[in-house]
Amino acid sequence: MSEQEIREEYSILEKSRTNPDAFGLLYKKYFDRIFSFIYRQIDDEDVAGDLCSQTFLSALNNAGKFTFRGVPVSAWFYKIAANEVNRYYRKRKRAKTFSLEEGIVRTLYEQANDGWDEEMIERLLGYLAELPAEMLEVLNLRFFEDKDFKEIAFILDITESGAKMRTYRALDSLRKNFKLKIKYDGKG
Amino acid sequence: MGKVEIKIRKKILTPDNLQQYRNYPALLKQHARHKRYKRALRIFLYSLALTAFVLSLIFISVWKIMLDREQEKKKQQSPKTEQNSVPAKTP
Secondary structure: HHHHHHHHHHHHHHHHHOOEEEHHHHHHHHHHHHHHHHHHHHHOOOHHHHHHHHHHHHHOOHHHOOOOOOOOOOHHHHHHHHHHHHHHHHHHOOOEEEEHHHHHHOOOOHHHOOOOHHHHHHHHHHHHHHHHHHHHHHHHHHHHHOOHHHHHHHHHOHHHHHHHHHHHHHHHHHHHHOOOOOOOOOOO | OOOOEEEOOOOOOOOOHHHHHOOHHHHHHHHHHHHHHHHHHHHHHHHHHHHHHHHHHHHHHHHHHHHHHHHHHHHHHHHHHHHHOOOOOOO
């Protein structure tokens, strides 16, 4: 996303402080992506729908508090959504769920290997389940949401080098254990 | 048991699937309600602060009046005490 596009979205958000109807453009553009992001971490469509609505409501209610920091407005939506998901799990006190789209896992796996191996995928899922949640969050944003490190850092409230480090560590152990060829910038 | 549960799902979310969850008018209504609530809360807090200010003004002025009265009483009592008092003997 170019600097100009980021500023255009920011101006829409500024407009929505006085005219909430203007926010509709951002809602329309990002609803599906935010819903998918939440759904991947909740695995329940109705709950994901509620949390997604709550995310956009919080964004609209706090539009005046958003300050331009060079990241797209969508990164702010992701940040609110991530907080909503964390709050949901804190309330329910249960282990976090990640439901990954088979298509994306297949693409990621196949770009690094010759073919789809069910047994290997099972092992991979077992391995991912043992990773700390914060590492999975970084992998989720990097490979499923295609976010750059600056945005990941903003969303997770960590430094850019911290985001790179987490991704590197997670991928390094994946490479060693599964001989995957994925580079930490997401390219095979 | 792992720290997280990982699942693989075949279901792909399409814009048509998500249409039922998209409800912008409801979001605007909730936002309007939130704004009304915030405005009411602000008015309540301002009036509370104003009441506290007025009450403290009243309290201070009452306290000052009482202090003045006490001083007046003391002034009125002091000439009497001077008259009644026995002058000290000079050596």
